[in-house]
Amino acid sequence: MKESEIAALIEQYPFEAEWIIVPGDSGMNNTTRMIQAGDERFVLRVYNNHRDTDIVSLEHNVLSALYLQQPGFRVPVPVANRAGGTISRTQTGALAAMYRYIPGERPSAERKEHIISLGEISARLSSALQELKLSQQPIYEPYYKLEETYFTLIHDELPAIIQSSEVFMAKADKAAAVVDLLNSLSDKMKALCELPHQWIHGDLNLSNTVAAGDSIIGVLDFEFCTIDVRAMELVVAIIDFFKGEDSDTWNCIQLFCEGYGRFGRLTPAEAEALPLLLKLRVLDVFLHFTNRWKEGLDEAELVAGFIDQTYRICGWVDQNEERLLALFRRELL
Numbered sequence: 027m028k029e030s031e032i033a034a035l036i037e038q039y040p041f042e043a044e045w046i047i048v049p050g051d052s053g054m055n056n057t058t059r060m061i062q063a064g065d066e067r068f069v070l071r072v073y074n075n076h077r078d079t080d081i082v083s084l085e086h087n088v089l090s091a092l093y094l095q096q097p098g099f100r101v102p103v104p105v106a107n108r109a110g111g112t113i114s115r116t117q118t119g120a121l122a123a124m125y126r127y128i129p130g131e132r133p134s135a136e137r138k139e140h141i142i143s144l145g146e147i148s149a150r151l152s153s154a155l156q157e158l159k160l161s162q163q164p165i166y167e168p169y170y171k172l173e174e175t176y177f178t179l180i181h182d183e184l185p186a187i188i189q190s191s192e193v194f195m196a197k198a199d200k201a202a203a204v205v206d207l208l209n210s211l212s213d214k215m216k217a218l219c220e221l222p223h224q225w226i227h228g229d230l231n232l233s234n235t236v237a238a239g240d241s242i243i244g245v246l247d248f249e250f251c252t253i254d255v256r257a258m259e260l261v262v263a264i265i266d267f268f269k270g271e272d273s274d275t276w277n278c279i280q281l282f283c284e285g286y287g288r289f290g291r292l293t294p295a296e297a298e299a300l301p302l303l304l305k306l307r308v309l310d311v312f313l314h315f316t317n318r319w320k321e322g323l324d325e326a327e328l329v330a331g332f333i334d335q336t337y338r339i340c341g342w343v344d345q346n347e348e349r350l351l352a353l354f355r356r357e358l359l
Contacts, residue, residue, distance in 0.1 A: 038107045038114050039124050067127035084162050085248045086112050097154035100128045100244035128244040130236035139240035141278050145285025147242045152259050155225040166252040169306045170218035176313045193326040200337040222256045231266045257296040261303040268339050283357035297354040301347045305340045312336040
């Protein structure tokens with residue numbers, strides 16, 4: 027985005043002092059800018075991956091309800107623009123919102139205290155979201171409805187997509203294995219609808235939290251908040267630990283589950299479903315980015331990386347299922 031567009035967007039908000047843009051992190055799906063106005067700081071967020079006001083409206087309703095609940099951790103507070111609403115538009119029609127800044131630092135996977143704290147905040151967030159009563163319906167379907175959500179892509183388009191690019195063809199064997207896995211999980215997914223459901227954050231990981239010292243004190247980016255299987259909240263966070271050596275992955279999962287178990291518990295059926303839910307998460311991410319490639323939003327190389335990731339993680343989960351279940355039973359029941 028041009029800085030002139032950002033400036034025009036910022037001018038839609040009634041600050042009490044002159045504002046300046048200061049350096050800060052930006053997300054993968056959105057453009058963000060840190061704004062300083064006098065002694066106050068704000069975060070401007072421009073939504074790049076959709077122009078659906080219902081999604082942002084739901085996010086703001088969830089944030090407002092959590093803020094009123096005072097759950098013991100901080101969430102972004104939407105700021106009203108000059109028109110009195112919390113959703114703005116750029117000159118080109120993109121959606122945007124301003125939030126009050128939560129001071130702190132981005133937590134690190136290198137610090138075991140942060141991994142434990144992520145587990146703790148996941149349990150506390152789940153407890154807070156369980157109390158949520160909203161009139162607005164969720165936008166996104168549960169993960170176990172993945173086959174319905176991506177029906178045409180899975181059953182009609184994937185083979186042709188894999189043949190359409192040399193980048194994809196180099197991953198053809200892995201892609202075929204992923205498609206076979208999708209088909210084999212169809213019946214297993216149906217049983218998941220019997221598990222406890224509630225509102226979940228849907229994208230909880232270290233990059234969407236704020237830390238102070240050893241503790242995570244804030245949760246960000248509720249854009250994908252939806253009603254789903256309660257245990258999915260843990261799964262989204264755990265998937266981020268499959269990035270290093272095998273021993274590091276086990277250590278992070280152990281620490282995270284230890285933290286979660288301090289404030290939350292799962293039912294035996296939820297714990298038994300976690301390996302399947304782990305596979306559903308990576309399969310959904312692969313399909314999501316394949317759709318984005320089809321729409322011209324992402325490069326083939328990015329999708330090829332998700333083919334590798336999906337094949338690797340699903341294979342790892344299958345090979346280590348019994349050890350995983352033993353860990354989940356010990357820490358989460």
